[in-house]
Amino acid sequence: MSTTSERPAARTGAIGAGPRRVEGPAKVAGTAAYAYEYRAADAAYLAPVQATIARGRVAAVDTAAAEAAEGVLAVLWHGNAPRLRTDAELPGLQQPGELHVLQSAEVHYRGQPVAAVVAETFEAAQHAAALVTLTYEQLPHDAEFSAGRTDLATPKEDHRQGDVKAAEGEVVVDQTYTTPMQHNNPMEPHSTMARWDGEAITLHESTQGAHMVRETVAELLGLEQGRVRVVAPYVGGGFGSKGPLHAPTVLAVLGARAVPHRSVKLAATRRQMFSLVGYRSPTVQRVRLRADAQGRLSGIDVTATVQSARLGDFIEEAAGPAKSMYAAPNRRMGHRAARLDVPVPTWMRAPGECPGMFGPEVAMDELAVACGLDPIEARVRNEPERDPATGKPFSTRNLIACLREGADRFGWADRPAEPGARREGEWLVGTGVAASFYPVVPPVGGSRALVRHAGDGRYVVSLAAADIGTGAWTALTQVAADVLGVPLEHVEVRLGDSALPLASLAGGSTGMMSWGSTVHAAATAFRRLHGDDPAPGAEAAADLPEVAHRDDYAMHAYGAQFAEVRVNTDTGEIRVPRLLGVFAAGRIVNARTARSQFVGGMTMGLSMALHEESVLDARFGHVVNADFAEYHIAANADVADIQAHWIDEHDPLVNPLGAKGIGEIGIVGTAAAVANAAYHATGVRVRRVPLRLDDFLDAVGA
Amino acid sequence: MHADITLTVDGRRHQLRVDTRTTLLDALREDLGVTAPKKGCDHGQCGSCTVLLNGRRVVTCLVLAVAGDGAEVVTAAGLAEGGDLHPMQEAFMDHDAFQCGYCTPGQICSAVGMLDEAAAGWPSAATPPRASAEGAVAELDDTEIRERMSGNLCRCGAYAGIVSAIGDAARRTHAAAASGIPRPAREGGRR
Ligand code: FES
Ligand code: FES
Numbered sequence: 001m002s003t004t005s006e007r008p009a010a011r012t013g014a015i016g017a018g019p020r021r022v023e024g025p026a027k028v029a030g031t032a033a034y035a036y037e038y039r040a041a042d043a044a045y046l047a048p049v050q051a052t053i054a055r056g057r058v059a060a061v062d063t064a065a066a067e068a069a070e071g072v073l074a075v076l077w078h079g080n081a082p083r084l085r086t087d088a089e090l091p092g093l094q095q096p097g098e099l100h101v102l103q104s105a106e107v108h109y110r111g112q113p114v115a116a117v118v119a120e121t122f123e124a125a126q127h128a129a130a131l132v133t134l135t136y137e138q139l140p141h142d143a144e145f146s147a148g149r150t151d152l153a154t155p156k157e158d159h160r161q162g163d164v165k166a167a168e169g170e171v172v173v174d175q176t177y178t179t180p181m182q183h184n185n186p187m188e189p190h191s192t193m194a195r196w197d198g199e200a201i202t203l204h205e206s207t208q209g210a211h212m213v214r215e216t217v218a219e220l221l222g223l224e225q226g227r228v229r230v231v232a233p234y235v236g237g238g239f240g241s242k243g244p245l246h247a248p249t250v251l252a253v254l255g256a257r258a259v260p261h262r263s264v265k266l267a268a269t270r271r272q273m274f275s276l277v278g279y280r281s282p283t284v285q286r287v288r289l290r291a292d293a294q295g296r297l298s299g300i301d302v303t304a305t306v307q308s309a310r311l312g313d314f315i316e317e318a319a320g321p322a323k324s325m326y327a328a329p330n331r332r333m334g335h336r337a338a339r340l341d342v343p344v345p346t347w348m349r350a351p352g353e354c355p356g357m358f359g360p361e362v363a364m365d366e367l368a369v370a371c372g373l374d375p376i377e378a379r380v381r382n383e384p385e386r387d388p389a390t391g392k393p394f395s396t397r398n399l400i401a402c403l404r405e406g407a408d409r410f411g412w413a414d415r416p417a418e419p420g421a422r423r424e425g426e427w428l429v430g431t432g433v434a435a436s437f438y439p440v441v442p443p444v445g446g447s448r449a450l451v452r453h454a455g456d457g458r459y460v461v462s463l464a465a466a467d468i469g470t471g472a473w474t475a476l477t478q479v480a481a482d483v484l485g486v487p488l489e490h491v492e493v494r495l496g497d498s499a500l501p502l503a504s505l506a507g508g509s510t511g512m513m514s515w516g517s518t519v520h521a522a523a524t525a526f527r528r529l530h531g532d533d534p535a536p537g538a539e540a541a542a543d544l545p546e547v548a549h550r551d552d553y554a555m556h557a558y559g560a561q562f563a564e565v566r567v568n569t570d571t572g573e574i575r576v577p578r579l580l581g582v583f584a585a586g587r588i589v590n591a592r593t594a595r596s597q598f599v600g601g602m603t604m605g606l607s608m609a610l611h612e613e614s615v616l617d618a619r620f621g622h623v624v625n626a627d628f629a630e631y632h633i634a635a636n637a638d639v640a641d642i643q644a645h646w647i648d649e650h651d652p653l654v655n656p657l658g659a660k661g662i663g664e665i666g667i668v669g670t671a672a673a674v675a676n677a678a679y680h681a682t683g684v685r686v687r688r689v690p691l692r693l694d695d696f697l698d699a700v701g702a
Numbered sequence: 703m704h705a706d707i708t709l710t711v712d713g714r715r716h717q718l719r720v721d722t723r724t725t726l727l728d729a730l731r732e733d734l735g736v737t738a739p740k741k742g743c744d745h746g747q748c749g750s751c752t753v754l755l756n757g758r759r760v761v762t763c764l765v766l767a768v769a770g771d772g773a774e775v776v777t778a779a780g781l782a783e784g785g786d787l788h789p790m791q792e793a794f795m796d797h798d799a800f801q802c803g804y805c806t807p808g809q810i811c812s813a814v815g816m817l818d819e820a821a822a823g824w825p826s827a828a829t830p831p832r833a834s835a836e837g838a839v840a841e842l843d844d845t846e847i848r849e850r851m852s853g854n855l856c857r858c859g860a861y862a863g864i865v866s867a868i869g870d871a872a873r874r875t876h877a878a879a880a881s882g883i884p885r886p887a888r889e890g891g892r893r
Contacts, residue, residue, distance in 0.1 A: 020795045027803030028791035028810060030738025030778035037737040122732060123723040187742045187750060187857045188804040236740070236804030237857050270743040469802030469858050596798045596860060603859025628747035628855060635852040639861040640844075 014482035015657075018592035022474045022493070023234075023467070032234045035206040036191040040263035043193075044073055046255040047125035048248070048266075049115035049132045050275065051107045054621030055141035055341045058105040058114050058134055065131040066117055071124030074258045075132060077115040078102045082257040084250070088219040091212055093244045093444065093505075095312035095344045099220065101250040107136065108311040109343045110621035111275025113247050118255045118264055141341035143621040147176075147284035147305035149338050155308075155315045158334030159323055159389070164288075167299025167330040173289040173366045177359030177687045179318075179671075180613040181307070181623070182280040183273065183631060184348045186468075188236020190277045191267040192252035196260045200227040205249060207232050208242045209505035210464045210498040211445065216245050217253055233496035235468040239604075240347030242468065243444075243507045246277040274626035278346025279614060281307040281316040285359030290330075295371035295378045297328035302360060308337040309344040316345060318356035321437050321668075324554065325360065327384035341621060347507065349604060350664035353438055361434035361672035362687060365679065369419075375433050375676065376403045376412070387554030395553040395653040398584035399435060402560035402647060406433070406582040409645060410562040419683040420699075427566040427575075428700065430681025434672035436559030436583065438665035440654050441508030447515055447544040448501040449522035451480065454492075455536035459484055461522070462494040465503040465515045469600075470663055471593025472511045476519050478589055479657070483523035485532075493519075501541065509557075509661030512589055517655045518544045549653045557660040559583035561602065561669045565677035569700040572693030576606055576674055577640045584647040586660030594662055598644030601666020606642075607634035608667070609674035611690050707771040711736055712780030720767040727751045729767035730775070738777035738807040742855070749854030752808035752815075753777045759815030761853075778807030781814065790814050793871035799863035805856045813868045816850045817842070826850045842872055 026032035051058075063075040081102035090096050101113050115132045119125035186206075193204040201221070207213050210230040218225045235242065248268045255264040268276055283304050290299040304318035319333040348354070368378035380400055386393055407413065415431050416422060422429040449463040461480045467473040473493055480491045494500060504514045521542035530538040564578035581602050588594045611632035614623045625631045644666065651658050671689050679685050684699040703722045708715065711734060720729050727744070730736040730753075739762055742750030746764040753762055754776040762775075781788040790810050793799070800806040820826075820842050825833065828849035847865050856864065 021798065023803070024795040024800075025782075025787060025791075027800055027806050028778065028787060028794050029782040030740075030807030032803055033737065034740075034804065036741075037731070039735050043732070121721060121724075122728055123721045127723075185857055186804075187748065187802065187855065188740070189742070235802065237802040239857070267741065270745065270747075469800075471801070592798045593801075596801055596858075596863065599862055600801055600859035603861060604857075607859075627745055628743055629745070633855060633857060634859070634861070635855060636861045636864065637848040637852040639848070639859075642862050 014478040035204040044262040045122045045125040046266040047129035048113045051112045054110040056138040060135040062133040066128040069128040071120035074118040097311040144618040152336035162330035164299045164301045164330040164332040167290040169292040169298045171291045177285045179355040181282045184239040184241035186237030189268045194252040194256035195263045196256040202229045214498040230498040238468045239349040274623040280348035281345040283318040283355045287363040299330040300328045305336045312344040314345040317352035320352045323389035326382035365676040392554040395555045396651040399558040402582040406560040428681040432676025434669040436669035440555035443504035443510040443514035445504040447518040449518045450541045451526040453534045453538045462500045463503045464500040466506040475589040509663040512659040557585035561673040563673040563677040572696040579642045587658035598666040605667040605670020609671040711775045724767045726765040726770045727762035738779040750808040752812045790871045793867040797863040797867035799867040801858035
């Protein structure tokens, strides 16, 4: 099933084709330079010293041994570190408390940087960092996350419609679902190379937004933005943690100020990535559904308890997606937050939606079981006509189309209704489904693109967007080539440098919507101004076009994910031989890279279902499994048959390109589909991720 | 403490003085400016730093530079001889077997080394016991590839593309001939 309709004329058909990545040759040959990899004859290395208490004050710092060590250039601590403007107004996404590094003696979380060594070599810096001795005045800390706490804060008034307490119906699902603390762990660690020449500072930075870094660093240092340059063409993943700035970048900036005319390099170690660059909050989701015997919902009630930090507030809005997924006259969604002496949480792929579609989508499976309904039918029966959260019409909503097409492709129809009914040798086999949801988010910041004719029919398109692996580089080349009516090879896109025109942050799956629409507008303006035979050097620029209907419609992308799970009857081992997703996310600009975005999201969702869990020891306030040996992420052998498909959805209301954003929706719903399939395989309902083999041992009789 | 060593990297011979604490990975990246091998964990847990060391795939963050004295190192950059991409690299492009690209040079070196191991009859955990005993890997199917490539993590989740790229490259060209790298001895090896 698919929905097709007229498209804006594509001149070359470049939009919608699937060319290989334009930056591919540099990446496969390893010649693409990431932030830490710029050659500098004047390189120096920074090693952080991290607090070993979770709350208190640094009483004394003994730097003598470190300063005396070979190769040491500077030892920084709050008593001597360059001053930052701690009263500066930073861009809204930043956590100022986290960024005021080495500005006071206060310790707010275990692992907070309390000193730093800059040295001639990496080894010398590491060694000297171990020689810095700190004494603390320790205060009692509180890092105990629990939904049962009596001091939970209510960050925002609950969303209420009707009276959820008065909802009627004989079927009730009332359960608690939990997701753990998780860490983004992009494969490239957060890295900075910073050089201060006395007038201006240049940063090579692993970031999702060069302009955002420029503005923030300028504010912190009290410099004009023109004296801060941020270069970031290649970024080794981010998944949100490279959106806002974190402490390591500021440390490198302080190091550069302390040791001018040297390129100060800092890459967080994998262990430091578990304390210094944010994480996804754990969630406890109390979900209460009430429905009639036919599975029609009368009430939806979701309370998500999340972890925040005393140092700065970040609320993982896990109760958000339930606001608009399914129809029900009576509804309440709210958040409660435990503010603890821990690092501040941050964005991680689909913040809010990813954990927030676990509880409700498992609950919908439970509702289907309670009503004796097929889980797809349970969702179809609760399809809203208008967005339940706002009452607005949907620009497009193709959830049911995704469920139906997915069911066809997956072979859902053969599924036995009863759980535990299929056994193949030593394996119990089941299938499950869950819905995916991701809103069309307004871009973080404006965008502007410049198109220049370089001569001979060749064009250069520039804007400071960040391709963190999304495929933006290639897709923007396609958009420009399509509008200009030239072959792809005639367009060179330049990205990732604050010296280029402003671009919004790579976040909220907004890249194609904002940069794509902006490039579309700039290329259109170019042809309008200069015609088909422009002079060499002819230029045109355009800003991100306004979206005319943003306030009139509810705009979301949807999907359906199907999983086959096998649970071993001897060991409880859980395997996922098949994952299949169908998405409705507007126009797909590059089929090849879009598939990788969806499949990559689903793979991370599988990783969430089976592996990922950061274990915080509340006694000390630190994550104990802070490396890849103990914080497992999906490896190659975990992934078998994994497929992503999409519906050809045309939505001219979202933006001129009709693109809704595809970077995050793939991770939303995967874990619920796996948990639902595990239930179908075994009859054991697990309401927490990661699923563990011991969850199933009793049932499989091992 | 420092030591003088010789390394041949991607066909170029280098004499250098290294801190004895320096890993081969840091010697390549920081001293020689060879940044195709990436640092993802520095603990032997991710595979990003994989190169072919004397013909075998090795994680260079776990090798001290001094211990690599005299070694021959081939990185992903060296596989692309004279600007022509290696068939494995072409296959990674065709199958979009990467997104951010940070794990990619390690994946590619690992894949080339892995095909040589399989061709030499080295079994994996996925090899049926009988085939293992006979020193023959009948067929390098997807399960074998997945198992043998599980030391190379990819946070972007490009595994599906990686497996099809490797299968494709293995079919397109005989692995050993394509790699141009001396096949490792079944027993021992040089390290
Ligand atoms: S950096 Fe060597 S294995 Fe991760
Ligand atoms: S391509 Fe990004 S980690 Fe593998």
